[in-house]
Amino acid sequence: MNKNTTHLPLPVPGQRPALCVMVLGTSSGAGKSWVATALCRWYRNQGFKVAPFKAQNMSNHARVVPAPGGGWGEIGTAQYLQALAAGCAPEVRMNPLLLKPEADMRSQVVLLGQVDQALTQLPWRERGRHVWPRISKALDALRSENDVVVIEGAGSPAEINLQASDVVNMRVARHAQAHCLLVSDIDRGGAFAHLYGTWALLQEEDRTLIRGFVLNKFRGDARLLAPAPQMLEALTGVPVVATIPRLAQHGLPEEDGAQDAGAGYGAAGAPVQTTVAVVAYPRASNLDEFQPLLNVPGVRLVWARSPAQLHGADWVILPGSKATASDLRWLRAQGLDAALAAHVAQGGRLWGICGGLQMLGEALIDLHGVDGNEAGLGLLPLVTAFDVDKQLLHAEVTMPQLAPPWQALSGLALQVYEIHHGQTRPRGDMVAAGQGVHECLPGLVWQSIDGRILGSYWHGLLENANLLQALLGANAPTLDSVFDRLASGVDEWFARTAASA
Structure with a gap:
């Protein structure tokens, strides 16, 4: 030595x-x-x-x-x-x-x-x-x-x-x-x-x-x-x-997550090819999982807290939340609900992760005082009920078959983790009435009929190099190199x- x-x-x-x-x-x-x-x-x-x-x-x-x-x-x-x-x-x-x-x-x-x-x-x-x-x-x-x-x-x-x-x-x-x-x-x-x-x-x-x-x-x-x-x-x-x-x-995530909401960040010296807006609500959780996007050449990441900050985004991500019902009320108060609907209507992609997935549905039902009751955004015919016990899991999974524009993710082997109280299922009466949803993996992954909206309980997807390559055609530096x-x-x-x- x-x-x-x-x-x-x-x-x-x-x-x-x-x-x-x-x-x-x-x-x-x-x-x-x-x-x-x-x-x-x-x-x-x-x-x-x-x-x-x-x-x-x-x-x-x-x-x-x-x-x-x-x-x-x-x-x-x-x-x-x-x-x-x-x-x-x-x-x-x-x-x-x-x-x-x-x-x-x-x-x-x-x-x-x-x-x-x-x-x-x-x-x-x-x-x-x-x-x-x-x-x-x-x-x-x-x-x-x-x-x-x-x-x-x-x-x-x-x-x-x-x-x-x-x-x-x-x-x-x-x-x-x-x-x-x-x-x-x-x-x-x-x-x-x-x-x-x-x-x-x-x-x-x-x-x-x-x-x-x-x-x-x-x-x-x-x-x-x-x-x-x-x-x-x-x-x-x-x-x-x-x-x-x-x-x-x-190259490491900020421990407190989105430090400067609205600002655009990305790997230095590369022209912007894809803009991703992550909605940074007050109790957003696990924002660290988006650090790889900051390190990928050609990607601009925006922490969004107003409708104006969604303008120009190719994708919008609704991240996890430690207080889903409260953050959903905040989202509505900012006018982001209408902005998200407009983003999808204009052909943009929308991805809900864990709490963000729960927000996409019709309703949050809380019979145990875990999180709170609230009407969802109504973008997917899903209902979430909160359990007292928290679901924790770390696993290697295979991404199910997805329709365009997310089809590049189909079949990928990925390291993921779950942290959630909610259990989500399709709302039967709406599905029976023709308002369908693709349940790509029961209880875990859903996609809208037109394909633009993706929702999943899996965290950590963007930390997989093969997913970044499939989705963006580029890689972030590995953690070991950082x-x-x-x-x-x-x-x-x-x-x-x-x-x-």
Whole structure:
């Protein structure tokens, strides 16, 4: 193994418990998730056995992974991708607590992969004593099995209103005696104040765990930063150990999904051939699955929240939703229902995925208080009833026979996953009256009689290279190539100078 030329610590191979490196941020969106992903791949490339960990994630972007004792569970997408970067199988211990927002004041609580109704009903500050034993047990197990555990924090560790009930930031850092890096988004401005203020608000014992500051999303001449890094170190005793350039297209999905609704994005340097509009309703879920579209040359992706933002789209996608009935009401309030009908009438394609599929039908029926009752868009003669139990599945499937304009997908072998409470079926009276629908795969895939509207419960379709090739005639970069490109930057970003070596 080469001599360490970075500011990153190296473990002693085979020594347990594992070295823990924790990525904290001065705010949400500072870059914690993708920096942690880069570190997972970098440590793996050094020959170490690596696992990711985030004690608590708040996100509606989740993946299905094996659960202890069989079956399936959910973890946040960020930890799923970090596990792939680390070269290990994703599992529920890597994100023991997942909070899935259903409204501004309510989140579904998923503990070790499974919905926990009792915890969901508890006030926020009362959950800590119930979940910490499970969180610490999961972390300790990963520490006992690996050389390095790369831990991601949440939000900011200096949210002093939450310190007493903290189970994700400094409580985890103290438990693991982690080597902590504090990341700030310098592109927003005020990065040095953010770093100093965060450090200053921490308790004294926690400050000693902060081993390095990281400036992320820097543009310009790094020499102009001086003397601020030296002044910050004089105030805190903590050095700036990395300056990371602004990577506009690093290739990983944004953890919070659509950052700039309405803006058009696509692979740089390629003329636009296909425009895809994804309707970004307030509780849209699993928007990360559309990241490949951002990386495909010739594709422009628009996050749409108004009828005007659908203009010029070749396809429109209704994505998943954590609150389908509520998002459907929002969609109507924006006038998007009429815009979607007009898009189809004018020959455009419309694709509903999971919650988006449910919206396409005639009605949402909720007898158990899961999501809510609501009239559908009426674009397919389907009815969805919500069950208390959530359907979770990860599988390899074969796409059924589809009619034009989606026929290129027929027969493809695909890796997909399901996360849904709803069960959907054709509305018998409408079908009997001649308002047909092609049920391409019972309970899972439907297509309108004219072929333009496609609906399915399968997530992850666009993450299959063969589907992108069939549908768009092009491929996105593989995840492995994205991970390796990020890891190759770590040596440069965290490099020691001759003076600091």
